[in-house]
């Protein structure tokens with residue numbers, strides 16, 4: 171090795187040591203675990219399988235600890251009784267904007283001047299609730315009907331073979347896109363519906379290529395080839411969702427109208443608007459398809475659960491004048507009277523929703539825990555809550571937490587079960603699929619009714635079966651922890667057809 175190379179190596183090592191300046195635990199702080207690699211700390215294990223890593227750390231340190239991950243100190247809190255206080259802390263102490271803004275730029279190239287997530291949320295909230303929610307739910311039923319039954323009716327009326335994730339993801343995303351971003355023409359004609367079908371399929375297939383690369387994109391670990399692919403896919407999506415193209419669409423939702431107005435008021439260029447609209451496509455459509463996939467898969471693998479849901483459907487629909495395939499909307503009272511399906515959905519989300527809830531620590535502060543302990547947090551650190559581990563997979567709260575039990579959220583009298591306990595104390599939030607506090611999902615009412623409508627349509631109008639009965643429930647794609655709904659490592663082959 172030449173002198174120059176040796177000096178370079180020494181300088182790099184010195185820099186690494188300076189960067190790490192090994193931190194020590196101060197009195198009152200949570201246990202500190204720096205891992206064995208300077209600066210990187212636990213980054214590799216964290217990136218590989220965060221759930222296993224945090225489980226191991228929890229066994230070692232308890233329900234609060236600080237770990238070093240790629241130069242950042244992350245305090246992980248896993249006591250569900252203590253979540254509530256944290257998620258409502260004011261932004262001046264625990265900030266939820268900075269990380270959102272960072273990810274928005276890194277993943278979707280979106281930079282908005284004077285951007286305020288709270289203001290944006292305040293604008294969006296009314297467009298996803300009450301009367302507007304009713305309108306969205308009705309439009310979604312029409313669109314799901316067209317996409318699911320229209321596709322299945324194409325070609326010979328026989329069995330179609332596909333992947334279950336692809337079936338669920340494409341149906342919900344395409345219908346969701348048409349519902350929020352509008353359709354070709356109003357009133358709709360057979361020709362305009364065919365164009366809606368083709369255009370929404372283009373949006374789905376392009377989006378899905380990006381979706382598959384998002385975990386790597388968020389972690390900054392794309393290969394050169396991936397980078398080229400991401401930029402060409404994004405370019406295509408920006409064209410598909412450009413404000414100029416959207417301007418000609420009919421039946422646009424009040425959510426879209428309000429969001430576009432908000433972007434115009436921020437003085438954002440048309441190019442940046444298109445990027446923001448792609449970001450919103452992900453935020454609004456990235457989770458429903460995977461949720462429906464796990465739900466239907468659990469039903470297909472659990473005949474007792476499937477029979478219970480079918481029985482409930484028959485009970486709520488027996489008075490209906492038409493079969494579901496001929497309905498133009500699904501009556502709200504049908505949707506509101508399905509405690510078995512609600513329990514199945516809750517159980518599915520308990521097992522498969524794994525978002526991170528993150529905050530930047532803005533000031534040195536004391537964080538009280540629900541059991542009376544208090545810990546000091548350091549300014550500049552990050553706080554992470556991971557409800558997937560607790561409460562959702564916590565054996566103290568749920569018996570056999572890995573197992574799908576369709577009636578876990580049902581009382582003996584058939585009503586919704588809401589009382590779950592840890593350490594003898596009732597939990598306020600016993601599952602947290604929608605995030606919490608300042609970050610809670612605004613679309614949860616719409617998402618719930620959309621997934622339920624999709625399941626009702628599939629079960630009433632289609633025959634759906636696993637391609638082979640010995641298909642196992644696939645493992646998770648571990649890179650998706652932190653993003654919302656987990657996705658499977660590989661799709662599950664199924665066949666389906668519209669009931670004759």
Ligand code: HEM
Nearest residue numbers: 453454457458461525603604605609610611612613616617
């Ligand atoms: C199963 C389906 C869904 C799940 C599990 C889900 C979950 C979540 C979670 C965990 C967050 C918090 C993200 C964060 O930490 O910032 C979130 C935020 C949000 N969700 Fe959902 N979501 C779903 C569907 C939807 C739908 C259908 C819509 C709208 C039509 C929607 C709109 C939003 C919005 C606007 C936010 C706020 C984003 C922000 O804070 O910037 N979501 N969702």
